[in-house]
Amino acid sequence: MRLIKETHIKFMDQRRFAFILSAVVILAGLVSLVFQGGPKLSIDFKGGTMIAVTFNEEVDITKVRTSLSQVNVEGQTFDLSKEEIKSFGGPSNISIRISHQEDEPDNFAQSVINHIYTAFPELVPREPKDFILSMEKVGPKIGSELRGKAIMAIISALALILFYISIRFEFKFALGAIAALVHDILVTLGVFSILGYEISLSIVAAFLTIVGYSLNDTIVIFDRIRENVKKRQRESYPETVDFSINQSLSRTVITSLTSFLVVLILWLFGGEVIHGFAFAMIIGVVVGTYSSIYIASPIVVQLHANAPTK
Amino acid sequence: MNKKLTPRYVIIGLVLLWAVYSLWPTVQLLTLSEAEVETMREEGKYGALESKAIKQGLDLKGGMYIVLEVDLPALISNLAVNRNEKLNRVLEDVTEKMDQPKADFFVLLTQAVTDHKLRLPRYYHEYGSSIDEIITNLKAQADDAINRVLEILRNRIDQFGVSEPTIQKQGDHRIIVELAGVQDTERARALLQSTALLEFFLVKDAEVTNDVLTRIDKILKGSDALEDIVETTVPEDFLVSEIEAETPVSDDKIISVSELFGETDENEADSAVVDQRLFEDRPFSALLRNFGTDIGIPEKNVYAVKKIIAMPEVQEKLKAGNGQFLQSNESEQITNIDGQQENIFRLYYLEKEPELTGGVIEEANAQLGSQAGAASGQPVVLLDMNNDGTKQWARITGANIGRRIAIVLDKKVHMAPSIRGKISQGGTQIEGFADMNEAKDIAIVLRAGALPAPVNILEERIVGPSLGADSVKKGTWSVLVGLALVLLFMLFYYKMAGLIADFALIWNILLVLAVLASLQATLTLPGIAALILTVGMSIDANVIIFERIREELRKGKSPKTAIDSGYARALTTIIDANITTVIAALVLYQFGTGPIRGFATVLFWGIVISMFTAIFVTRTIFNTIAQRKGIQRLSI
Numbered sequence: 001m002r003l004i005k006e007t008h009i010k011f012m013d014q015r016r017f018a019f020i021l022s023a024v025v026i027l028a029g030l031v032s033l034v035f036q037g038g039p040k041l042s043i044d045f046k047g048g049t050m051i052a053v054t055f056n057e058e059v060d061i062t063k064v065r066t067s068l069s070q071v072n073v074e075g076q077t078f079d080l081s082k083e084e085i086k087s088f089g090g091p092s093n094i095s096i097r098i099s100h101q102e103d104e105p106d107n108f109a110q111s112v113i114n115h116i117y118t119a120f121p122e123l124v125p126r127e128p129k130d131f132i133l134s135m136e137k138v139g140p141k142i143g144s145e146l147r148g149k150a151i152m153a154i155i156s157a158l159a160l161i162l163f164y165i166s167i168r169f170e171f172k173f174a175l176g177a178i179a180a181l182v183h184d185i186l187v188t189l190g191v192f193s194i195l196g197y198e199i200s201l202s203i204v205a206a207f208l209t210i211v212g213y214s215l216n217d218t219i220v221i222f223d224r225i226r227e228n229v230k231k232r233q234r235e236s237y238p239e240t241v242d243f244s245i246n247q248s249l250s251r252t253v254i255t256s257l258t259s260f261l262v263v264l265i266l267w268l269f270g271g272e273v274i275h276g277f278a279f280a281m282i283i284g285v286v287v288g289t290y291s292s293i294y295i296a297s298p299i300v301v302q303l304h305a306n307a308p309t310k
Numbered sequence: 311m312n313k314k315l316t317p318r319y320v321i322i323g324l325v326l327l328w329a330v331y332s333l334w335p336t337v338q339l340l341t342l343s344e345a346e347v348e349t350m351r352e353e354g355k356y357g358a359l360e361s362k363a364i365k366q367g368l369d370l371k372g373g374m375y376i377v378l379e380v381d382l383p384a385l386i387s388n389l390a391v392n393r394n395e396k397l398n399r400v401l402e403d404v405t406e407k408m409d410q411p412k413a414d415f416f417v418l419l420t421q422a423v424t425d426h427k428l429r430l431p432r433y434y435h436e437y438g439s440s441i442d443e444i445i446t447n448l449k450a451q452a453d454d455a456i457n458r459v460l461e462i463l464r465n466r467i468d469q470f471g472v473s474e475p476t477i478q479k480q481g482d483h484r485i486i487v488e489l490a491g492v493q494d495t496e497r498a499r500a501l502l503q504s505t506a507l508l509e510f511f512l513v514k515d516a517e518v519t520n521d522v523l524t525r526i527d528k529i530l531k532g533s534d535a536l537e538d539i540v541e542t543t544v545p546e547d548f549l550v551s552e553i554e555a556e557t558p559v560s561d562d563k564i565i566s567v568s569e570l571f572g573e574t575d576e577n578e579a580d581s582a583v584v585d586q587r588l589f590e591d592r593p594f595s596a597l598l599r600n601f602g603t604d605i606g607i608p609e610k611n612v613y614a615v616k617k618i619i620a621m622p623e624v625q626e627k628l629k630a631g632n633g634q635f636l637q638s639n640e641s642e643q644i645t646n647i648d649g650q651q652e653n654i655f656r657l658y659y660l661e662k663e664p665e666l667t668g669g670v671i672e673e674a675n676a677q678l679g680s681q682a683g684a685a686s687g688q689p690v691v692l693l694d695m696n697n698d699g700t701k702q703w704a705r706i707t708g709a710n711i712g713r714r715i716a717i718v719l720d721k722k723v724h725m726a727p728s729i730r731g732k733i734s735q736g737g738t739q740i741e742g743f744a745d746m747n748e749a750k751d752i753a754i755v756l757r758a759g760a761l762p763a764p765v766n767i768l769e770e771r772i773v774g775p776s777l778g779a780d781s782v783k784k785g786t787w788s789v790l791v792g793l794a795l796v797l798l799f800m801l802f803y804y805k806m807a808g809l810i811a812d813f814a815l816i817w818n819i820l821l822v823l824a825v826l827a828s829l830q831a832t833l834t835l836p837g838i839a840a841l842i843l844t845v846g847m848s849i850d851a852n853v854i855i856f857e858r859i860r861e862e863l864r865k866g867k868s869p870k871t872a873i874d875s876g877y878a879r880a881l882t883t884i885i886d887a888n889i890t891t892v893i894a895a896l897v898l899y900q901f902g903t904g905p906i907r908g909f910a911t912v913l914f915w916g917i918v919i920s921m922f923t924a925i926f927v928t929r930t931i932f933n934t935i936a937q938r939k940g941i942q943r944l945s946i
Contacts, residue, residue, distance in 0.1 A: 075612030153901035212891035259846035262792035271784035
């Protein structure tokens with residue numbers, strides 16, 4: 001069985017269209033980012049408290065919000081009704097995301113949980129310990145440290161990859177690959193911003209996995225180009241690139257399809273905790289496949305045209 | 311069989327044996343029934359088995375992850391002699407700057423000392439005469455302190471009884487504690503954070519106390535700072551009079567409170583409870599109550615009182631009087647004049663310096679109070695003191711008969727009994743616990759000893775048992791479904807070759823798990839996600855090879871040559887493509903913590919092993935097939 005027969009698609013002729021498409025998507029993402037004052041960072045990077053609790057039955061979020069307008073902790077009253085409260089993987093679970101409060105006592109998060117627990121006596125599980133799904137509290141200092149680390153991780157991954165490809169291929173290939181990676185990250189970041197999803201530690205891990213995946217794809221194509229450039233010297237450079245992409249198209253499609261399948265399953269059935277990660281991966285698989293054909297390769301062609309002596 | 315292939319089969323066989331050996335404990339553990347677990351626990355074999363099996367991360371098992379930091383400014387301040395305002399200011403200055411990422415305390419301290427022209431030897435003459443020397447020695451003290459904290463926390467957790475706790479140092483001054491399966495997180499947190507600083511202070515006379523209250527009232531009267539404080543708790547409109555209800559401020563205001571919050575009357579009591587007129591005249595006393603012979607603070611006023619006491623002017627007055635205010639550990643519920651339930655804390659005015667500290671405690675045990683005592687049937691902690699402590703205790707009690715002595719743990723007063731006579735046996739008991747668990751925990755921390763400095767919680771993550779179980783179920787489920795779909799697809803698309811790839815894939819997953827088990831690595835939820843990605847990577851390697859072989863076959867090559875050149879060509883591609891992902895995984899491992907590391911570990915081994923299975927294992931099988939005589943077609 002063959003899904004993809006021999007193809008002769010002129011990918012390089014479509015590159016202008018692809019560049020415009022990518023530019024539009026990235027621009028839309030950037031506009032959204034500017035409007036929202038940067039990506040929506042999770043408490044991992046901003047500091048704050050994230051609480052997820054479960055009720056016996058469906059719970060009205062507005063009621064929870066009202067009850068959170070006055071939370072008394074050791075004589076200090078907090079108004080938490082403006083914080084983000086939403087359902088968490090089902091109508092009977094809710095999550096509350098609280099930004100860092102001034103003069104926050106040590107047992108703040110626990111007190112908030114206890115407050116909700118006592119506010120809805122008829123809706124909560126009998127044992128308080130069954131009420132808590134998860135609780136995360138990140139101090140502002142750790143938050144900014146993690147932010148720095150995440151940025152360092154992405155930059156150093158890109159730098160190391162640039163270095164590796166420069167050695168194994170040519171520098172222009174490295175530039176093409178990095179352009180594709182930056183493209184992938186920008187698109188994913190933009191989609192997250194438009195949909196209002198937050199960037200957490202696990203999303204950064206997803207970004208780095210996308211980087212690895214997209215690169216994998218790109219290099220398989222580059223490898224073919226490298227091989228074909230030697231064999232088919234009579235052809236023009238864009239023709240060779242087109243030929244190489246067509247040759248590896250079958251592999252690209254099958255691999256993307258299987259990868260897409262597994263992350264889709266993860267997204268559908270993996271549960272709430274891993275939902276955001278799986279979503280980032282879905283975008284990453286699609287965009288990564290696209291970018292290795294329409295971003296990385298055309299840039300190599302472009303760079304080659306600008307330096308024809310090589 | 312061809313001789314050339316034999317060593318390959320030997321290697322594959324050995325790897326398989328090793329994988330089965332590494333995974334065996336995990337399989338055993340998963341198939342144990344609860345009764346068997348019980349017997350193994352009793353025989354003490356369970357722990358050994360558990361340590362050989364794949365560990366589940368906190369996100370799967372449920373539990374608690376805490377990052378603690380030793381409060382260095384407090385430690386350095388504790389080490390100083392002749393502490394004064396100037397030193398406090400410098401330390402405060404440094405504390406503020408510590409919020410910046412990557413701030414190093416001692417670098418900042420050195421800088422602040424030079425900036426403020428602080429004469430360091432004045433406070434730390436024991437630690438050297440030059441600034442550099444003192445800083446070096448203080449640094450050594452801090453290192454020593456963190457190690458002691460580590461040791462003490464280990465001790466406490468051991469006594470608390472958590473299976474397989476992880477307590478490790480991170481960086482210079484941080485400690486990461488992971489407690490899997492802990493359910494009472496509130497208790498665990500208190501146990502970790504308690505400094506366990508036990509002190510005995512004499513309580514000042516009622517006259518002196520009243521005097522200092524009046525003085526504070528005088529300071530506060532007309533002070534602008536006060537308005538800020540009370541406003542943070544209660545906007546001025548909400549100052550509702552409840553006690554001495556002869557002139558309630560006005561009914562309108564009470565209603566307005568209720569209307570504002572759109573709630574019933576019960577909630578209106580949420581503002582600080584003060585009498586308006588009394589508040590203008592005696593701002594501090596107005597927040598307090600008479601509570602038996604003691605001073606009481608209604609729970610709602612606690613924060614305001616704390617804030618007032620922390621004001622610099624008030625602190626100065628207290629210092630001049632050589633005293634300090636401390637609050638009781640537990641609130642007591644009473645019914646006030648209006649018939650409402652109210653929680654009241656006690657406030658004590660104590661001598662500044664402790665008479666005795668917890669260093670003299672030799673043994674601490676929690677039990678129920680004896681029949682005769684006041685705390686009959688209540689949980690108490692019995693303390694035994696060493697020789698030195700016994701002598702001092704006898705001297706203190708003997709010299710202060712009739713006065714009250716406050717037993718203070720971590721700056722909270724547990725009780726303040728009157729001394730009836732000289733105590734010469736060196737024993738005492740502490741009361742005032744919410745329940746037996748609390749008394750037990752206090753006994754643990756007192757036995758394990760006081761921390762040399764307080765610790766602050768920087769980060770805390772709790773996963774409840776139900777969410778963890780849910781994650782395991784859904785994670786396993788999605789791995790299985792994803793795997794099944796991919797296996798079917800490969801079989802359908804590549805026929806015989808697909809079957810070989812499927813075999814390699816299952817191998818791949820087993821090997822990754824075996825590596826995890828033998829590395830004693832932890833499987834986290836992101837780790838499961840990485841396992842799924844590994845499936846993708848492993849399939850990719852096979853797809854690259856198979857597509858190449860197909861190409862070669864289409865060119866009319868024989869199966870054997872097609873396999874040879876297919877593998878040869880695909881090899882560089884696979885290596886180049888996978889090494890970049892390995893780079894990403896290594897970077898993640900380097901920068902990540904906890905779950906992210908779990909992800910990176912699985913991803914790394916997944917890729918390495920997928921290269922082994924795709925290049926080595928499937929190749930061997932293909933070669934075996936190709937070497938059969940007369941093979942004309944390859945099922946691919």
